[in-house]
Amino acid sequence: MMTSPITLDALRVLDAIERRGSFAAAAESLYRVPSAVSYTVQKLEEEMGVPLFDRSRRRAALTDAGRLVLEHGRRILLATDEMTALARQSGAGWEVELRICVDTILEPDALYPLLEAFQSIQPRTRVVLSEEVMGGAWDALHDNRCDLVIGAPGEAPVSGLASQQLGEVSLVFAVARGHPLTGMPQPLSAEVLRDYPTVVVADSSRSLPSLSSGLLDGRSQIIVPTIAQKIEIQHKGLGVGYLPLHRVQRQIAAGSLEILALEVDRAPVTLSIAWRSGRQGKALKWFIERLCAPGMGAAFGL
Amino acid sequence: MMTSPITLDALRVLDAIERRGSFAAAAESLYRVPSAVSYTVQKLEEEMGVPLFDRSRRRAALTDAGRLVLEHGRRILLATDEMTALARQSGAGWEVELRICVDTILEPDALYPLLEAFQSIQPRTRVVLSEEVMGGAWDALHDNRCDLVIGAPGEAPVSGLASQQLGEVSLVFAVARGHPLTGMPQPLSAEVLRDYPTVVVADSSRSLPSLSSGLLDGRSQIIVPTIAQKIEIQHKGLGVGYLPLHRVQRQIAAGSLEILALEVDRAPVTLSIAWRSGRQGKALKWFIERLCAPGMGAAFGL
DNA sequence: CTAAAAGGTCAAATTTTTTGAATGATGACA
DNA sequence: TGTCATCATTCAAAAAATTTGACCTTTTAG
Numbered sequence: 001m002m003t004s005p006i007t008l009d010a011l012r013v014l015d016a017i018e019r020r021g022s023f024a025a026a027a028e029s030l031y032r033v034p035s036a037v038s039y040t041v042q043k044l045e046e047e048m049g050v051p052l053f054d055r056s057r058r059r060a061a062l063t064d065a066g067r068l069v070l071e072h073g074r075r076i077l078l079a080t081d082e083m084t085a086l087a088r089q090s091g092a093g094w095e096v097e098l099r100i101c102v103d104t105i106l107e108p109d110a111l112y113p114l115l116e117a118f119q120s121i122q123p124r125t126r127v128v129l130s131e132e133v134m135g136g137a138w139d140a141l142h143d144n145r146c147d148l149v150i151g152a153p154g155e156a157p158v159s160g161l162a163s164q165q166l167g168e169v170s171l172v173f174a175v176a177r178g179h180p181l182t183g184m185p186q187p188l189s190a191e192v193l194r195d196y197p198t199v200v201v202a203d204s205s206r207s208l209p210s211l212s213s214g215l216l217d218g219r220s221q222i223i224v225p226t227i228a229q230k231i232e233i234q235h236k237g238l239g240v241g242y243l244p245l246h247r248v249q250r251q252i253a254a255g256s257l258e259i260l261a262l263e264v265d266r267a268p269v270t271l272s273i274a275w276r277s278g279r280q281g282k283a284l285k286w287f288i289e290r291l292c293a294p295g296m297g298a299a300f301g302l
Numbered sequence: 303m304m305t306s307p308i309t310l311d312a313l314r315v316l317d318a319i320e321r322r323g324s325f326a327a328a329a330e331s332l333y334r335v336p337s338a339v340s341y342t343v344q345k346l347e348e349e350m351g352v353p354l355f356d357r358s359r360r361r362a363a364l365t366d367a368g369r370l371v372l373e374h375g376r377r378i379l380l381a382t383d384e385m386t387a388l389a390r391q392s393g394a395g396w397e398v399e400l401r402i403c404v405d406t407i408l409e410p411d412a413l414y415p416l417l418e419a420f421q422s423i424q425p426r427t428r429v430v431l432s433e434e435v436m437g438g439a440w441d442a443l444h445d446n447r448c449d450l451v452i453g454a455p456g457e458a459p460v461s462g463l464a465s466q467q468l469g470e471v472s473l474v475f476a477v478a479r480g481h482p483l484t485g486m487p488q489p490l491s492a493e494v495l496r497d498y499p500t501v502v503v504a505d506s507s508r509s510l511p512s513l514s515s516g517l518l519d520g521r522s523q524i525i526v527p528t529i530a531q532k533i534e535i536q537h538k539g540l541g542v543g544y545l546p547l548h549r550v551q552r553q554i555a556a557g558s559l560e561i562l563a564l565e566v567d568r569a570p571v572t573l574s575i576a577w578r579s580g581r582q583g584k585a586l587k588w589f590i591e592r593l594c595a596p597g598m599g600a601a602f603g604l
Numbered sequence: 605c606t607a608a609a610a611g612g613t614c615a616a617a618t619t620t621t622t623t624g625a626a627t628g629a630t631g632a633c634a
Numbered sequence: 635t636g637t638c639a640t641c642a643t644t645c646a647a648a649a650a651a652t653t654t655g656a657c658c659t660t661t662t663a664g
Contacts (some may be wrong), residue, residue: 006382008310023642034620038643043621048386050393058630058641065392072385076378080308083374084350090367091352313609326610338653345652360661595615 005047008080011073013040014052018070022059044069089124095147095281099128103151104201104227104273105169105244110149110299114174114290118260118283125283133201133226141274151271151300155178163274164288167297170245171266174257176237187261197222199230199239244267246301271302305350310382313375315342316354320372324361346371373389391426397449397583401430405439405453406503406529407471407546407573412601413452416592418603420585427585435503435528443576447584452593453573453602465576470504473568476559478539488562499524501541503530544568548603573604 016026017037027034045052052066062070086096102108108129115127132140137149138157156163173188175181184192197220222239224230231248233239235257243257250255273291275284288295318328319339329336341454347354354368364372388398405408410431417429434442439451440459458465469478475490477498486494499522524541526532533550535541537559545559575593577586592598 006310006386008308024640031623033623035624035644040623048389048393050389052389055642060642063393065389067396068392071383071391072381072388074380076385079378079381083371083378084308085349086374087352087367087371089352091350091365094636096370125484156431185660194651324610325612334652335654336611337655339611341652344612357611362611 006044008077010040010044011077013037014044014070014073015077018062032234054192061074085124093282094122094125095283097126097288098148098281098283099130100139100287101130101132101140101145101146103149103153103271104131104133105153106151106300107247114287118286131226138274141276148275148287149272150273152274153269156274161274161279162277163272164292166271166273166291167299167302168268169302170268171242172245172259172260173240174234174243174248174252174259175188176235176238177235177256177258179240181240182258187263189263193234193240197239199224199233199241201225201227201230232235308346311381312342312346313379315339316346316372316375317379320364327520331446336489349392351595355570370523389455395584396424396427397585398429399428399591400450400583400585401591403432403439403442403448403451403539404432404457405573406433406435406604407455408453411550416589420588423587433528440576443578450575450589452575454576455571455573458576463576464579465574468573468575468593468595468602469604470570470572471604473544474561475542476536476545476550476554476561476565477542478537479558481542485540485558489565491565495542496586501526501535501543503527503532505527548597
């Protein structure tokens with residue numbers, strides 16, 4: 001199929017003609033001589049094989065085909081302008097899109113002021129937020145489904161990723177007030193726990209070795225998609241399990257959740273921010289710099 | 303805001319480079335010399351103010367910005383090709399879109415074979431069907447909401463419209479079997495009718511003088527949007543009114559609807575096809591020609 | 605190590621576009 | 635009914651752009 005011979009310049013000329021009402025006025029606004037405008041239009045018509053103007057009267061009037069080309073042409077011009085802006089932005093080092101992934105173990109609230117500040121200095125970079133659970137964040141980074149993760153647990157499971165510690169989160173074994181386990185002698189043994197369903201946050205990892213949540217097999221489980229739902233369910237006494245201390249401070253203080261000691265207690269988990277090493281855009285750098293600032297862990301409640 | 307200096311030719315060159323894998327191969331497929339391709343790319347980069355290729359190695363590789371321009375550029379090229387095709391079609395006299403409106407007094411079945419035949423000779427003209435009720439068709443034509451109406455009743459209410467008679471439709475006053483009116487002495491007087499709700503098809507006219515359905519005021523009415531619903535409702539005995547004979551032949555024959563004589567009976571209505579006079583595209587002509595053929599009225603059941 | 609292939613540079617050749625002057629046509633307005 | 639200004643077009647000349655072809659340097663496959 002013959003490729004379209006159109007020229008963007010011709011579309012701009014067409015736009016100017018319609019906008020200004022005449023070839024002469026268009027020529028003026030384009031800083032050209034009228035005959036140049038006439039020439040461009042004729043060439044466009046010849047190339048398209050279709051008359052774009054009806055010249056039977058004094059003022060050239062658009063034909064149906066001409067109007068069609070004008071209207072589609074304006075959209076095309078808009079698209080090229082937009083593309084140019086995006087490319088310039090990309091060339092200047094600002095990503096067109098930055099995908100940030102927050103592990104559900106963190107509440108994303110501390111991120112919002114950062115986002116706001118970022119948007120005010122660089123509104124053209126689209127920021128896409130997502131949530132992942134327990135190692136899914138590492139996975140998303142590795143699979144190039146995101147560019148920056150906040151709150152990834154432990155160490156990077158593959159190379160090629162860079163990270164920076166954000167803080168530690170203590171995991172406490174908590175049950176609802178009045179739960180049968182609260183009456184048992186502490187520290188609790190594994191056998192005692194076996195009688196109660198454990199609430200597990202689904203690990204959304206896909207291609208990396210799954211980080212198990214360190215729970216023994218053979219117990220009944222309740223699988224939930226987010227930490228928030230896990231807290232909710234444990235709070236209602238439907239199941240037991242480890243919860244990040246900073247997310248349940250309030251319930252502990254109110255007594256509606258109780259911390260129990262286990263024979264083998266879990267070590268605190270280190271949470272990090274992480275990104276792919278190598279080329280970094282300005283937006284990524286901006287976020288990394290701010291997230292590495294002292295006190296950022298505290299901002300996230302760690 | 304500076305307008306984008308991009309050239310479609312440059313986008314085509316970019317596309318060829320990516321497609322063929324090298325400047326040299328692209329040059330060959332474009333029937334140019336490699337230095338010409340190099341020149342075009344450099345000019346594009348200069349105009350955009352962004353390097354599109356990473357030349358640190360042997361083969362030039364697209365930068366992020368380059369890939370962005372390539373991908374957006376391909377969409378832009380596609381859009382211009384499509385526009386060109388549409389414009390050529392329009393220039394050849396074929397409408398890009400033809401809007402046909404069928405009055406609900408007709409069943410549109412007879413139109414389908416025509417549509418099929420049309421699509422097979424001119425698949426690029428988009429045909430848009432709509433339905434209007436009782437004079438709404440004239441309105442749609444006048445308001446330029448459609449290009450051709452089929453089954454418009456009576457005469458054109460404004461000038462500037464052309465029409466051709468399609469046939470006559472007899473309107474019969476029909477009620478359900480066993481309806482109290484069937485026991486009355488015929489012809490029925492207006493007073494007798496006053497006791498039963500009349501079913502009225504809503505007139506969707508907007509700006510033209512409304513063609514009333516010729517019913518007396520002061521009676522209770524049931525307003526429905528289509529003839530089909532009017533038939534349904536009268537068939538169930540919920541209301542009375544005139545119906546187009548050709549749409550209720552079956553029910554009359556089966557005896558589930560009965561025709562009653564009125565003191566003042568309605569004259570048959572002439573149905574026409576109509577279009578705006580003046581410029582006509584080939585698609586419109588094609589349909590008019592076929593719809594004016596003898597026997598077309600019969601095809602619509604008239 | 606060499607030859608082939610890639611991309612680039614540069615001046616000259618070629619093509620395209622712009623210019624400016626001249627022309628005919630149309631419509632506004634006295 | 636005549637101006638008269640405005641409009642679009644044509645044409646040759648001028649200017650700008652693109653393309654070419656000869657020649658370079660670098661990289662890589664064999």
